[in-house]
Amino acid sequence: MTGLKPTLAAATLAVAALTAPVLADGHGLAVVERFYTELLTDPAATTPDMVREVVAEDWVTTPTPLGGPGAEGFANTMAAFGQIIPDLEWEAVEILQSGERYIVRGRATGTPVAPFFGIDPPTGNSFDIMSIDIHRVEDGLIVESYHVEEWATAIQQLTAE
Secondary structure (H helix, E strand, O other), X not given: OOOHHHHHHHHHHHHHHHHOOEEOOOHHHHHHHHHHHHHHOOHHHOOHHHHHOOEEEEEEEEOOOOOOOHHHHHHHHHXXXXXXXXXXXXXXXXXEEEOOEEEEEEEEEEOOOOOEOOEOOOOOOOEEEEXXXXXXXXXXXXXXXXXXXXXXXXXXXXXXX
8 A cells, every 4th residue: 555655646746737827838829928918908009900910800809999809909909999098008917827828917007097897987096907818829810719807896996086
């Protein structure tokens, strides 16, 4: 029985190593980083051509961006965000990789200068929120994303006195 414990422990460690996410590495990492540094940060400067260098034309994202589906919808969303939150910054704080999927813990900050989520007129307050995204990368482009942002927290921060 004494030989069973080391074997079981070794097997458990091997399974954990094979199934645990690892720090992101490889060709997909660069495109995921570009999503945050080139598209989400400084949205006023984000062009449809820039979007198409990072996300697939038929990119599927849940939930669908305010500007509509696919790369075109995302470009529309960034154009709107650029007008509403010109100082928007989105940082990829942590990126983990599991196969072709990249899990990102992000941080978004900004100060709306136009009506935002029903807050009209703008209060001059800023927000600082967390996001969690899961991106799937194929052939150097993001083809699918799931994302959750703390917009309720942003609204609380924007309306705080």
